[in-house]
Amino acid sequence: MTIPVHKYDVVIVGAGGAGLRAALQVAEAGLKTAVLSKVFPTRSHTVAAQGGVAASLGNVTEDNWHWHMYDTVKGSDWLGDQDAIEFMVKKANEVVVELEHFGMPFDRLDSGKIYQRPFGGHSQNYGEKPVNRSCAAADRTGHAMLHAMYQRNVKANTQFFVEWMALDLIRDEDGDVLGVTAMEMETGEVHIFHAKATIFATGGAGRIYYSSTNAFINTGDGVGMAARAGIPLEDMEFWQFHPTGVAGAGVLITEGVRGEGGILRNASGERFMERYAPNLKDLASRDVVSRSMVTEINEGRGCGPDKDHVLLDITHLSPETIMKRLPGIREISIQFAGVDPIKAPIPVVPTCHYQMGGIPTNYKGQVIVPKGDEKSVPVGGFYAAGECACASVHGANRLGTNSLLDLLVFGKSSGETVVEDLKNNPRAHKPLPANAADVSLARIARLDNQKGGENVHEVRLAMQRTMQKHAGVFRFNDLLKAGVEEIKKVAERAKTTEINDKSKVWNTARTEALELDNLIEVAKATMISAEARKESRGAHVRDDALDTAETPAGRDDKNWLKHTLWYSEGNRLDYKPVNLQPMSADVESIALAKRTY
Amino acid sequence: MERAEYERLRWRCIRRGLLELDLKLTRFLDQEFEKLTDEEVEAFKRMADMDDLECWKLIVSDQVPSDPHEAAVLAKVRKC
Numbered sequence: 001m002t003i004p005v006h007k008y009d010v011v012i013v014g015a016g017g018a019g020l021r022a023a024l025q026v027a028e029a030g031l032k033t034a035v036l037s038k039v040f041p042t043r044s045h046t047v048a049a050q051g052g053v054a055a056s057l058g059n060v061t062e063d064n065w066h067w068h069m070y071d072t073v074k075g076s077d078w079l080g081d082q083d084a085i086e087f088m089v090k091k092a093n094e095v096v097v098e099l100e101h102f103g104m105p106f107d108r109l110d111s112g113k114i115y116q117r118p119f120g121g122h123s124q125n126y127g128e129k130p131v132n133r134s135c136a137a138a139d140r141t142g143h144a145m146l147h148a149m150y151q152r153n154v155k156a157n158t159q160f161f162v163e164w165m166a167l168d169l170i171r172d173e174d175g176d177v178l179g180v181t182a183m184e185m186e187t188g189e190v191h192i193f194h195a196k197a198t199i200f201a202t203g204g205a206g207r208i209y210y211s212s213t214n215a216f217i218n219t220g221d222g223v224g225m226a227a228r229a230g231i232p233l234e235d236m237e238f239w240q241f242h243p244t245g246v247a248g249a250g251v252l253i254t255e256g257v258r259g260e261g262g263i264l265r266n267a268s269g270e271r272f273m274e275r276y277a278p279n280l281k282d283l284a285s286r287d288v289v290s291r292s293m294v295t296e297i298n299e300g301r302g303c304g305p306d307k308d309h310v311l312l313d314i315t316h317l318s319p320e321t322i323m324k325r326l327p328g329i330r331e332i333s334i335q336f337a338g339v340d341p342i343k344a345p346i347p348v349v350p351t352c353h354y355q356m357g358g359i360p361t362n363y364k365g366q367v368i369v370p371k372g373d374e375k376s377v378p379v380g381g382f383y384a385a386g387e388c389a390c391a392s393v394h395g396a397n398r399l400g401t402n403s404l405l406d407l408l409v410f411g412k413s414s415g416e417t418v419v420e421d422l423k424n425n426p427r428a429h430k431p432l433p434a435n436a437a438d439v440s441l442a443r444i445a446r447l448d449n450q451k452g453g454e455n456v457h458e459v460r461l462a463m464q465r466t467m468q469k470h471a472g473v474f475r476f477n478d479l480l481k482a483g484v485e486e487i488k489k490v491a492e493r494a495k496t497t498e499i500n501d502k503s504k505v506w507n508t509a510r511t512e513a514l515e516l517d518n519l520i521e522v523a524k525a526t527m528i529s530a531e532a533r534k535e536s537r538g539a540h541v542r543d544d545a546l547d548t549a550e551t552p553a554g555r556d557d558k559n560w561l562k563h564t565l566w567y568s569e570g571n572r573l574d575y576k577p578v579n580l581q582p583m584s585a586d587v588e589s590i591a592l593a594k595r596t597y
Numbered sequence: 598m599e600r601a602e603y604e605r606l607r608w609r610c611i612r613r614g615l616l617e618l619d620l621k622l623t624r625f626l627d628q629e630f631e632k633l634t635d636e637e638v639e640a641f642k643r644m645a646d647m648d649d650l651e652c653w654k655l656i657v658s659d660q661v662p663s664d665p666h667e668a669a670v671l672a673k674v675r676k677c
């Protein structure tokens with residue numbers, strides 16, 4: 001069988017914020033650029049982002065990148081690489097102003113400057129008081145960002161392959177990446193995209209959990225593809241849980257609700273946050289609130305027949321305030337919880353929200369892996385940016401609004417690195433290995449020929465429940481140990497998934513089965529990395545990590561100030577040091593300290 | 598509706614940018630779609646083609662489209 005081959009200078013997988021920003025950089029430099037996406041670009045999950053994008057413009061309150069850097073390092077619980085963080089916060093103003101020039105309709109001050117609002121974890125003067133750092137376009141920041149960049153890409157002649165699913169990475173004998181295989185959903189045909197540079201911008205994998213704020217599309221395809229191709233995944237034990245997802249549905253209820261006076265209550269109606277965070281109460285940081293909620297539930301004070309959630313109460317606010325200050329919240333609650341929050345409280349649970357780990361990269365967007373004695377050697381021709389990548393700027397916990405910034409900065413820098421490299425080392429495409437598409441074809445043939453196999457939805461559900469139970473907000477040694485065994489069993493089941501529909505064209509069952517392979521890689525990486533990390537740090541909180549003078553809040557810098565690297569083959573773990581050294585002499589390393597807010 | 602056409606529509610409903618729409622439209626497909634008239638199917642396709650934010654805002658608004666088929670479909674989506 002001959003497989004159609006498309007030749008491009010650059011192939012980008014993903015058309016969300018990171019993919020579109022990267023595409024713009026390479027297409028405007030005149031490189032022949034293809035962008036693949038499972039959905040129309042402006043339907044990428046970035047569209048869901050409302051809170052805004054961080055930049056220390058200082059338009060409303062005094063601000064500078066030093067403070068932003070400090071907040072980000074502290075937020076990361078010192079697991080973030082300080083060179084990459086310095087790079088990101090220094091570039092923030094530039095990429096936000098560029099976006100404004102691309103036509104992004106930011107909210108403005110009377111002076112015409114971009115309006116900025118405060119957001120959790122961002123501060124003035126090294127934690128002294130809140131700062132206005134988030135730039136937003138009303139409640140449609142992500143939407144506006146995608147539209148502005150998509151239009152500009154069309155002008156720059158970027159070729160979009162919409163409703164194409166990338167399946168596997170193509171690497172040659174030297175380990176260089178030469179592109180991807182991809183399936184056109186309309187025909188079910190597998191094609192090869194042959195590239196001098198391949199950039200992954202496939203977003204997160206939040207659907208590994210049962211309760212997730214992420215849209216169904218977040219199946220971690222890029223992360224799974226990289227893992228199958230022998231690239232280790234970095235820091236996959238770190239997932240941010242948002243305290244208030246609607247119970248049973250996952251849909252996010254923004255922090256703004258508590259900002260406006262929303263109160264969390266347990267089964268007896270008690271405002272339990274008063275016990276856990278006497279000062280900030282319901283407004284304490286995301287991880288503190290999430291853990292307090294889980295403690296209430298675990299100790300039997302949850303609400304509902306299964307005592308499996310708590311209540312977010314805004315019934316004491318006036319209907320006018322709710323309608324005016326919290327638009328959209330009432331509708332979400334009515335639609336997904338069946339309650340009108342003007343009259344009754346909203347059932348909520350901590351819900352998986354953001355993947356801090358991913359494909360390891362440096363600040364230039366190059367994918368880096370250990371080789372011999374070296375821990376960070378670039379993989380030829382391979383780049384990654386956005387939520388699928390781990391630069392690592394978010395370390396053990398991400399600050400809100402820093403993700404959209406990550407997309408812009410590392411989307412752009414990965415593109416810049418590619419342009420530089422192809423300019424300095426002009427070259428022809430490396431020849432494709434003869435078996436370039438074999439792995440993908442074999443995966444599809446396996447699915448088509450499977451008899452008496454497993455149901456895709458059931459296996460996915462088993463994975464999601466396993467992750468939720470064994471590697472949730474709070475982590476326990478025995479549950480993690482059992483979770484490793486459980487997830488390996490689920491992974492075995494995933495090897496024999498079967499689909500009834502064998503049609504070629506528009507076979508969504510097949511597509512979902514192929515997505516499941518990627519979710520499973522991410523789930524294994526998460527569980528195994530989490531079980532191994534015997535400390536608490538940022539979003540990874542173990543009940544057996546004790547709060548001592550040496551290990552404040554359970555964080556053990558002596559033994560665990562290091563990045564995890566998980567390899568799919570043999571579930572092997574490796575570690576590499578955190579880069580505490582900033583990129584330049586403009587700033588000193590932000591010294592380790594206890595993370596308190 | 599032909600299988601391929603339905604499956605394409607299905608993909609465009611179960612892989613949206615907003616989780617809100619994934620949930621609503623998947624439920625609608627599973628519970629209501631089979632019972633639609635041809636005109637309502639066309640009306641639903643137009644709705645599924647909308648941008649995520651516009652589509653969601655329409656669903657949670659109290660707007661009633663002037664086209665009766667669109668109005669009927671919207672009422673059913675709202676109930677799912």
Ligand SMILES: Cc1cc2nc3c(=O)[nH]c(=O)nc-3n(C[C@H](O)[C@H](O)[C@H](O)COP(=O)(O)OP(=O)(O)OC[C@H]3O[C@@H](n4cnc5c(N)ncnc54)[C@H](O)[C@@H]3O)c2cc1C
Nearest residue numbers: 014015016017018038046051052166203386387401403404
């Ligand atoms: C509800 C919600 C609100 C948020 N709000 C904010 C906020 O206010 N500020 C902030 O900074 N962050 C926010 N975040 C986080 C932020 O939105 C995401 O981290 C970010 O949008 C991810 O962008 P991305 O470009 O990496 O990926 P995405 O936008 O998810 O795009 C991924 C792209 O990859 C494509 N793709 C995936 N797999 C394949 C494949 N196999 N083949 C082809 N294409 C593929 C998809 O089609 C898509 O185009 C929020 C997250 C959620 C869930």
